[in-house]
Amino acid sequence: MLAIFLQTLNITAPVFAMLFLGALLKRVGWIDDNFIRTASALVFNVCMPSLLFLGIYHADLHAALKPGLLIYFIVATLLGFAMAWGMAIWRCPEADRGVYTQGAFRGNNGIIGLALAGSMYGDYGISLGSILAGLVIVMYNSLSVVVLAIYSPNIKSDPWSICKSVIANPLILSVLLATPITWLQVPLPNWALTSADYLAQMTLPLALIGIGGSLSLVALRSSGRMALSASLVKVVWLPVIGTLGAILVGFRGAELGILFLYIGAPSASVSYVMVRASGGNYQLAAAIIVMTTLAAAVTTNIGIFLLQWGGLI
Template sequence: MLAILSALIPTFGLIVAGFALRHWRFLPDAFWPGAEKLTYFITFPALLFANTAKADLGSLPVTGIAIVILGTACAMAALTILAKPALQVSDAAFTSIFQGAIRPNTYIGLAVAAALLGERGLTVTALCVALIVPTVNVLSVLACSHWGDNNRKTGIISVLRDVIRNPLLMACVLGLVANASGLGLPPIAGPFLEILGRAALPIGLLAVGAGIDLQAARRAGGPVAASTLGKLALSPAIAIGLSLLLDMPPIDMAALAFYAGLPCSASAYVLARLMGGDAKMMASIITVHTLVAIATMPILAILLHAA
């Protein structure tokens, strides 16, 4: 248990540090949007490309990974829709709960995988990114289009075009192509991307902390609590159950469970604001998920280690 906490405390310490830096205005507010943009478009794609390009994919149960992570996301989407009458919220608020059920914070996921599971866990997580990014984006846009207040009708072609342009997805796909072609990481560009990728986790986690909104957390009520329980407890439980059914290797099962139990991504707030969702509830969900995950991720790690 001590080893697990020793590995995870620095990860969540960076989130707390990001919150403190933003709260105490150590850096100007204008710094954080730039840091998020740098992470999203440059350093995280570099990390994902470098990892997938050099990974030993032949040793991974790719089909099993796809079944578990996509099955978990689809199960959570279906259960959330089935629970809509019991939640007793507006349609706009429901879109925020829906996004909270399926969208993961990839920054935290990669950091946890790197800290606890090594290269293999990082590679499994990168594959999860490649599979989940297009899936949850399409599902979220369709949900917001159907239930959002502005009733914006988004065509499937427009949705797919936006998904294809996602830099995290593009990095994974290009890395897989480089891997499958035998090119791997080229001599000069490879080390450059690996060095660039090392900046992704600290900058990304600081930005996650800077985005924590305690005022939004204070507005949280029953629906936000239900969302938190679903994403941080039910979702990893489903992933573990599917992994056991498919007899997945322990490290792969752990990586899948961690990814399924990640807090909601901050990108959900942008979509909620643009497509008529309840942006205030979305901010509450993101903040509460992130704060509670500081406790649930170590608990999940300890339970998986004990198993």
């Protein structure tokens, strides 16, 4: 358990370091709001799509296809999305409901979830986690575009406009492009892969510096109650309900463990980028990311301990 705790800390501590760096750089005037807006647009349109493309391109899609697991995760994600949206309607003013919903259901599986799956289960965890990650990317981005469009002042919310927003989303396009290339094992030139890797490596630092630069104590206090509510949904209620459901339908071992890690992952940093691009309350999005990332370092270890203590994983 100490090793798992240290692994979780090794993943979350650099995240907070970059958040604090962004806050410090904004404080001393080395970055400003114009830089943050430009960096967020670069992450959303170029860097993150490169990261997702390479993540799928290097995964072994043939090794870990588990139809039952994929079906359960789809159902759990849709129910979690519905629960988060219902809580948003109950707890939030209308303008913030899309931001709350995305923060409460969308997990950081491409970074934290997959890393922990590999740490616990080795190559099998990476293979199975990568399959889930491809599914996660399409579902999370599609559902996020829908709910943000409904409440965003900058995005049309009629069905055709929402459909176009989903199809034109750079993150989804990168997944749709990478999947057939990976499945058919189409070789790509090394120079193209290296160039894409340069862009991919910029993703997390730029996104987190932007989030840190957008944080302020005043904003954190003003959105604290909503951010706390969304954080509890993300790292407490959804993993408890989703994991209990998985136990009841018969999942055990690595499959149950990876489901728990994915459902209980903290809110994804890309949710901030999407909120910023849609003109939503990006300070609320940033507060949710900070709270869930901090809380997940505790809740993940508690969940793993309980599942191991019960002999389930």
